[in-house]
Amino acid sequence: MTYLVIGAGPAGLAAIRSLKDAGLPVEAAERNADVGGQWLYGAQSSAVYASTHLISSKATTAFADFPMPEEWPAYPGRVQIEEYFKNFAKRFDLYPLLRFNDGVAKLTRQGSGWRAAFDKGETRGYEGVVIANGHLSDPLMPEASGNFSGTLMHAKEYKSPEIFEGKRVLIAGMGNTGCDIVVDAIHRAKNVLWSVRGGNHFVPKFVAGRPADERNHKTKLVLPKWLRSRLHEPAARLLAGPPERFGLPKPTHRLYDRTPIVNSLVLLHLGQGDVSLRKPIKAFDGNAVIFEDGKRDEIDIVIFATGYKITFPFLGDLSPLNWQPQFGAPRLYMNVFPPEDNGLFVAGLLEGAGVGWPGRALQTDLIAAYLKARKGKLIAAQEFRREIERYCAAPANEDRGEHGIFVDFLQYKRDLKKAIERLR
Ligand SMILES: Cc1cc2nc3c(=O)[nH]c(=O)nc-3n(C[C@H](O)[C@H](O)[C@H](O)COP(=O)(O)OP(=O)(O)OC[C@H]3O[C@@H](n4cnc5c(N)ncnc54)[C@H](O)[C@@H]3O)c2cc1C
Numbered sequence: 001m002t003y004l005v006i007g008a009g010p011a012g013l014a015a016i017r018s019l020k021d022a023g024l025p026v027e028a029a030e031r032n033a034d035v036g037g038q039w040l041y042g043a044q045s046s047a048v049y050a051s052t053h054l055i056s057s058k059a060t061t062a063f064a065d066f067p068m069p070e071e072w073p074a075y076p077g078r079v080q081i082e083e084y085f086k087n088f089a090k091r092f093d094l095y096p097l098l099r100f101n102d103g104v105a106k107l108t109r110q111g112s113g114w115r116a117a118f119d120k121g122e123t124r125g126y127e128g129v130v131i132a133n134g135h136l137s138d139p140l141m142p143e144a145s146g147n148f149s150g151t152l153m154h155a156k157e158y159k160s161p162e163i164f165e166g167k168r169v170l171i172a173g174m175g176n177t178g179c180d181i182v183v184d185a186i187h188r189a190k191n192v193l194w195s196v197r198g199g200n201h202f203v204p205k206f207v208a209g210r211p212a213d214e215r216n217h218k219t220k221l222v223l224p225k226w227l228r229s230r231l232h233e234p235a236a237r238l239l240a241g242p243p244e245r246f247g248l249p250k251p252t253h254r255l256y257d258r259t260p261i262v263n264s265l266v267l268l269h270l271g272q273g274d275v276s277l278r279k280p281i282k283a284f285d286g287n288a289v290i291f292e293d294g295k296r297d298e299i300d301i302v303i304f305a306t307g308y309k310i311t312f313p314f315l316g317d318l319s320p321l322n323w324q325p326q327f328g329a330p331r332l333y334m335n336v337f338p339p340e341d342n343g344l345f346v347a348g349l350l351e352g353a354g355v356g357w358p359g360r361a362l363q364t365d366l367i368a369a370y371l372k373a374r375k376g377k378l379i380a381a382q383e384f385r386r387e388i389e390r391y392c393a394a395p396a397n398e399d400r401g402e403h404g405i406f407v408d409f410l411q412y413k414r415d416l417k418k419a420i421e422r423l424r
């Protein structure tokens with residue numbers, strides 16, 4: 001029987017290719033009209049806005065055997081990335097395996113496999129399913145009391161900066177999205193306020209004219225994450241500037257414990273006074289916003305750049321994915337394998353600057369290697385299954401971010417490669 005891949009973003013495309021290359025029968029469903037996932041600008045699942053550029057350089061982000069063109073800049077924009085994925089799907093002949101404009105509405109168990117019900121009404125049985133539905137599509141909206149009479153939206157809806165023309169704008173959230181939107185707003189808005197909660201490290205895009213992340217990937221020796229943080233944090237603080245000197249909260253975590261902010265412009269604008277900081281939002285009152293320290297400002301547009309929820313709407317019961325309510329996420333071995341041997345695999349569910357699309361491809365190569373080993377290398381497959389069960393039974397005591405899905409890219413890619421070798 002065939003395997004189903006849900007989604008044709010970077011992780012879904014990697015999954016189709018890995019299974020196809022391993023000689024496993026595979027087909028895929030994509031609710032959008034084309035491939036690219038987040039990078040298909042304007043699609044219902046996409047949170048990408050017109051000004052988006054990669055925050056990881058093209059050399060570290062592109063699939064290992066499908067580099068981005070030499071003449072493209074170090075951090076290509078979303079138009080180029082959209083083209084990149086269409087070219088990737090053409091180059092590896094993935095289009096014939098995909099159905100578009102038809103998503104998976106429901107997955108139900110069928111024997112040892114799964115039955116998928118599609119949006120357009122068809123149902124089909126599969127031996128297993130690789131879920132690559134993305135985790136930046138379902139907006140997380142913070143709670144605030146009262147009603148706001150201006151325009152209020154999540155960053156997912158934000159596309160381009162004309163909406164800011166002449167307006168009093170408030171952006172909430174200091175992830176990479178919030179930082180990009182603050183920069184977008186500055187040249188159009190009457191004034192820009194920025195509501196910030198926790199602190200984060202800032203990393204410049206370029207050091208001495210070279211992409212700042214390139215050297216990280218060339219290292220042969222993987223130093224422990226805490227030691228790398230200790231070594232690189234002073235450099236980041238020197239090159240970008242300590243965030244607290246710009247009035248931002250001092251980060252309480254180490255550099256390599258979270259995705260940093262990769263934005264060379266937003267601190268400049270803070271320093272120039274083009275944007276003013278505010279505490280988290282407490283309440284709305286007509287066209288006014290009241291902040292936690294009691295400050296009150298009249299605002300025309302509020303944008304919540306406050307992140308996303310991890311959701312699997314096609315699974316009525318999330319226990320097959322080992323769902324952890326305290327994290328709002330599943331607990332999966334290597335972010336991929338649930339403890340139950342149930343034919344479900346997850347691809348692309350991770351946070352971690354530096355993993356790039358090669359990291360997603362390693363995840364899906366591992367899924368394919370495991371599926372093949374179950375038929376040809378039984379002892380290795382059984383040992384791998386025991387590893388999955390041992391990991392998932394152990395308490396989740398390591399700090400892996402809010403959702404428990406953060407990975408240290410150097411160690412993670414190395415672990416994936418080793419696991420693939422053991423199964424092949
Ligand atoms: C603004 C922005 C900038 C980013 N910049 C970077 C960067 O510089 N570097 C980096 O590495 N990452 C970056 N990311 C992260 C980005 O999410 C990843 O690059 C990548 O797109 C994740 O791939 P994915 O395939 O896991 O998910 P997605 O790209 O989200 O793709 C998921 C796909 O699944 C489809 N789908 C969902 N549910 C169903 C269903 N039920 N049936 C059928 N199809 C379904 C969706 O339509 C979508 O096409 C950025 C994200 C954003 C929002």
Ligand SMILES: NC(=O)c1ccc[n+]([C@@H]2O[C@H](COP(=O)([O-])OP(=O)(O)OC[C@H]3O[C@@H](n4cnc5c(N)ncnc54)[C@H](OP(=O)(O)O)[C@@H]3O)[C@@H](O)[C@H]2O)c1
Pocket residue numbers: 052053054055056136142155172173174175176177178180195196197198199259280281305306307308351
């Ligand atoms: N240019 C690019 O390539 C680019 C652009 C955008 C996004 N991305 C990537 O896409 C992913 C999602 O990024 P994201 O920025 O959308 O989400 P995110 O990384 O989850 O950041 C959300 C931010 O919102 C803050 N927040 C949450 N609730 C808040 C509240 N009530 N008031 C004030 N702040 C609040 C969080 O602060 P706390 O720290 O206090 O929780 C955090 O700073 C990340 O992996 C990111 O790196 C890349």
